[in-house]
Amino acid sequence: MPASHCVPPAHPSPDPLTQALQCFRLQGTLYCQSELSAPWGIEVPRMDGVMVFLVVTQGHCWLEVEGHPPQALQQGSLTLIPHGSPHRFLSALGTSTVPLDALPIQQVTELFETVRYGGGGAVVKAMYGVVRFDHLLAKRLVSQLPAVLQMDAAETEQDLWLHSTLRYIAQEAAVPKPGSETVVTRLADILVVQAIRAWLASAPLREKGWLAALSDERVGRAMALMHQSPQTLWTVDRLAKAVGMSRSAFSTRFSALTGQGPLAYLTEWRMQLARAWLSTSGQPIAHMSGELGYQSEAAFSRAFKQHYGMAPGSFRRHEAQQPGQAARACVPVA
Known part of the structure; x- marks a missing residue:
């Protein structure tokens, strides 16, 4: 992993x-x-x-x-x-x-x-x-x-x-x-x-945003499930049932807090994971696809390209060509 x-x-x-x-x-x-x-x-x-x-x-x-x-x-x-x-x-x-x-x-x-x-x-x-x-x-x-x-x-x-x-x-x-x-x-x-x-x-309570959603008893639990298991074939129905809400009430509350639907959030989370994995690991893209809940490499590649504008393999090659960050970052002060 x-x-x-x-x-x-x-x-x-x-x-x-x-x-x-x-x-x-x-x-x-x-x-x-x-x-x-x-x-x-x-x-x-x-x-x-x-x-x-x-x-x-x-x-x-x-x-x-x-x-x-x-x-x-x-x-x-x-x-x-x-x-x-x-x-x-x-x-x-x-x-x-x-x-x-x-x-x-x-x-x-x-x-x-x-x-x-x-x-x-x-x-x-x-x-x-x-x-x-x-x-x-x-x-x-x-x-x-x-x-x-x-x-x-x-x-x-x-x-x-x-x-x-x-x-x-x-x-x-x-x-x-x-x-x-x-x-x-x-x-x-x-x-x-x-x-x-x-x-x-x-911190003062927030009515909307990622922290507000994460702090919400039920929406936060749904987010935690997606974070823990991105490979699961989540649906809105399945997430709503897992947190004890109706499908419509769950979808409405999730969107109100985060500004996007549950499955849009799940896709964004998977794509962020994919980007990080492609930048830091050499695991095969086919294996990565399954770890992110896609049933085929082609389905994952389509989703990644739609999100980032390039195929996973092209993105990995692009990242490999980037110059390394300077290792030294200390700022000695007071």
């Missing part, structure tokens, strides 16, 4: 949002431990397809994301920039900046780097990470997040996980021991998922 398809556990959660979070496996993760002394400012370009996160372990600084007001980042804070938007980190508002690629970076391992930079004043320490998501459900969920997601450690029972995890990361980073890199990176992975969970719990 290609990596882009999240394989559900033996007993998948009935909660579709939990199912989506179960597919959050961070890929291409790169971490940078930074120590900066005022004055300093760093300008980070757009990084498509990645999520950036920043954990401030000492001091405070400022974040400016294109199109949004400046935000103060305090010690013990966790900030996500889910869409790789251009941004700047500053010791103080108005400080001049240098480009990302001008920083003196020391590569410790393939996945871990350090940087020391600045004018010799007050010190800010932080861990910065850049992560990618290979699974389609994770990518879809990330696309629903705001441009900036910030959490501050607080001495409340609800936020104890954030405070204790940030404190542990700071301890490990301050006095490295055997295995510290592994500990820090795993904790950072958990922080990202926990931050998204906390945002989902506090």
